[in-house]
Amino acid sequence: MALAQAILTSLLEKPCTGAELARRFDKSLGHFWQATHQQIYRELGKLEQDGLVRAHGLAATRGQQRHFEVLATGKAALESWCAEPGEPRPIRDELLVRLRAAAVLGTVDVRVELLRHQGMHAQTLDRYLAIEANDFPADAQKTVADELQFAVLRAGIVYEQSWLNWCEQTLSHAPAIQKPALVEVWPPAD
Amino acid sequence: MALAQAILTSLLEKPCTGAELARRFDKSLGHFWQATHQQIYRELGKLEQDGLVRAHGLAATRGQQRHFEVLATGKAALESWCAEPGEPRPIRDELLVRLRAAAVLGTVDVRVELLRHQGMHAQTLDRYLAIEANDFPADAQKTVADELQFAVLRAGIVYEQSWLNWCEQTLSHAPAIQKPALVEVWPPAD
DNA sequence: GCACACATGTAAGATGTTACATGATTAG
DNA sequence: CTAATCATGTAACATCTTACATGTGTGC
Numbered sequence: 101m102a103l104a105q106a107i108l109t110s111l112l113e114k115p116c117t118g119a120e121l122a123r124r125f126d127k128s129l130g131h132f133w134q135a136t137h138q139q140i141y142r143e144l145g146k147l148e149q150d151g152l153v154r155a156h157g158l159a160a161t162r163g164q165q166r167h168f169e170v171l172a173t174g175k176a177a178l179e180s181w182c183a184e185p186g187e188p189r190p191i192r193d194e195l196l197v198r199l200r201a202a203a204v205l206g207t208v209d210v211r212v213e214l215l216r217h218q219g220m221h222a223q224t225l226d227r228y229l230a231i232e233a234n235d236f237p238a239d240a241q242k243t244v245a246d247e248l249q250f251a252v253l254r255a256g257i258v259y260e261q262s263w264l265n266w267c268e269q270t271l272s273h274a275p276a277i278q279k280p281a282l283v284e285v286w287p288p289a290d
Numbered sequence: 291m292a293l294a295q296a297i298l299t300s301l302l303e304k305p306c307t308g309a310e311l312a313r314r315f316d317k318s319l320g321h322f323w324q325a326t327h328q329q330i331y332r333e334l335g336k337l338e339q340d341g342l343v344r345a346h347g348l349a350a351t352r353g354q355q356r357h358f359e360v361l362a363t364g365k366a367a368l369e370s371w372c373a374e375p376g377e378p379r380p381i382r383d384e385l386l387v388r389l390r391a392a393a394v395l396g397t398v399d400v401r402v403e404l405l406r407h408q409g410m411h412a413q414t415l416d417r418y419l420a421i422e423a424n425d426f427p428a429d430a431q432k433t434v435a436d437e438l439q440f441a442v443l444r445a446g447i448v449y450e451q452s453w454l455n456w457c458e459q460t461l462s463h464a465p466a467i468q469k470p471a472l473v474e475v476w477p478p479a480d
Numbered sequence: 481g482c483a484c485a486c487a488t489g490t491a492a493g494a495t496g497t498t499a500c501a502t503g504a505t506t507a508g
Numbered sequence: 509c510t511a512a513t514c515a516t517g518t519a520a521c522a523t524c525t526t527a528c529a530t531g532t533g534t535g536c
Contacts, residue, residue, distance in 0.1 A: 354532070
């Protein structure tokens with residue numbers, strides 16, 4: 101639902117081709133809204149059909165670059181969407197399902213996986229902190245737009261930090277989890 | 291991908307009907323893995339076809355209760371999945387797209403939406419803390435399974451806390467954001 | 481019988497993922 | 509010319525969401 105708006109935002113910053121858009125998604129927007137190039141091309145097609153963006157270049161020709169730019173209608177649509185209320189996403193991490201399953205099964209050691217996740221979150225956090233140091237130094241004057249972009253980056257930072265914290269906390273109880281006893285929760289049925 | 295495993299876990303704890311499963315998802319598993327009753331019925335159908343669960347009751351008859359229980363093959367499948375490595379989910383919240391869009395548009399006041407989210411996260415956090423106080427009192431002896439379930443709940447708690455923190459931090463910069471100046475980022479194209 | 485809640489199911493569309501196919505461009 | 513790479517596109521499928529449809533049981 102927000103993919104179209106993310107694309108409009110990125111195109112407003114700078115018109116470009118679909119491939120360029122996909123590359124930019126990987127680098128900045130992709131930190132908090134991922135999309136494959138297929139999703140992007142599909143969405144660009146819809147946006148063009150709806151008259152929100154305009155393309156320079158022939159449609160439906162492979163290999164040919166098509167530059168996209170946002171039309172006034174597209175900017176207006178983005179503005180109106182931007183003012184709409186939305187719901188926050190609840191957590192939805194496979195790892196939690198694994199832990200819950202491990203709690204019921206009582207035969208799985210989750211420490212290795214917890215350590216893996218700790219490492220991955222630490223790595224992502226480092227990436228974000230590097231961006232912060234580079235793009236938002238503490239002593240620099242920030243415009244309003246900078247503050248907002250910084251807020252988005254900070255969301256990523258606190259998100260990764262909270263997962264890291266959680267991994268540490270959970271691992272600190274690891275001796276109890278490492279070799280769990282088998283707990284029968286229900287007569288095995290078959 | 292993890293829905294099947296979440297269902298197996300829940301059914302291992304206690305066999306039940308699809309509707310009961312949907313209700314239980316709303317209450318416990320649903321805190322970190324949401325599913326509608328349609329998703330659950332579809333997944334139950336697949337699990338039955340794959341021979342991982344067994345149903346008591348006629349198939350494809352509306353209105354009739356069908357009780358499901360996990361077979362030994364299902365438990366084995368869950369165990370093997372549980373030991374697999376997985377990737378953590380990156381953040382993916384519409385609010386961040388809105389902030390990014392607001393940064394580019396320069397005409398949208400995001401404070402109201404930030405306050406709304408602050409309230410919603412506070413509410414969810416309260417719900418989690420109530421569960422903690424009720425199910426995991428600090429002085430109680432915890433089994434291994436308890437520790438794991440508690441870890442899952444704590445993930446929800448730190449997640450909500452980090453969003454709350456972020457909302458406060460971001461709102462503290464609100465005077466700068468409240469009435470942003472219009473910033474031209476690109477010649478309006480149309 | 482009738483209204484209502486409950487359990488299950490179908491259908492359609494949006495969104496996401498994965499794999500592959502084709503034309504253009506460029507380096508050797 | 510050939511191979512590699514880039515830009516774009518198609519196809520198939522899994523997942524998720526929303527709306528609606530149908531049969532069962534319960535209370536009045």
